[in-house]
Amino acid sequence: MKTSTFRIVPLPTEVAERARRAVKAGAADHAVVIADSPTSYPCRHCLRFARPGERMILFPYAAIPPGHAYSESGPIFVHADACERYSATREYPHELRNGRAFRAYNARYDMIDAEVANGSEPEAIVEKLLQNPETTFVDARSVTRGCFTFRVQRA
Numbered sequence: 001m002k003t004s005t006f007r008i009v010p011l012p013t014e015v016a017e018r019a020r021r022a023v024k025a026g027a028a029d030h031a032v033v034i035a036d037s038p039t040s041y042p043c044r045h046c047l048r049f050a051r052p053g054e055r056m057i058l059f060p061y062a063a064i065p066p067g068h069a070y071s072e073s074g075p076i077f078v079h080a081d082a083c084e085r086y087s088a089t090r091e092y093p094h095e096l097r098n099g100r101a102f103r104a105y106n107a108r109y110d111m112i113d114a115e116v117a118n119g120s121e122p123e124a125i126v127e128k129l130l131q132n133p134e135t136t137f138v139d140a141r142s143v144t145r146g147c148f149t150f151r152v153q154r155a
């Protein structure tokens with residue numbers, strides 16, 4: 001197996017923990033939902049789909065921070081109970097091989113390219129986007145709902 005040129009960046013644990021505290025404090029923009037499908041609730045912290053019946057927190061996350069032309073905040077899920085942050089960061093997350101679009105951004109958070117994995121290997125798309133020296137990071141998003149899923153940087 002060849003060494004990957006990328007590094008998966010899951011949601012920071014502190015962001016997941018902050019969401020769990022916000023739910024306990026009754027924050028109006030943090031909802032607890034029960035997963036009712038095995039492939040609809042990807043946790044951005046462990047990068048696994050919730051199993052039906054698991055409690056998930058739905059809350060807005062600014063994947064592209066305020067103050068930029070491409071600033072964007074949108075809904076993401078994390079497990080309501082503690083989970084282990086995805087650690088196989090040199091491997092593309094197995095459960096998220098399908099249904100992702102990839103957006104390349106430069107150092108000023110400008111979106112400079114984007115591709116959908118239409119049957120091709122997601123690793124190949126990520127590596128191609130990172131080959132552009134202007135690309136600082138690539139964001140994987142849901143191709144259907146557009147929600148931020150995880151970030152990819154150079155290894």
Ligand SMILES: [Zn+2]
Pocket residue numbers: 043044045046047048078079083084
């Ligand atoms: Zn999780």
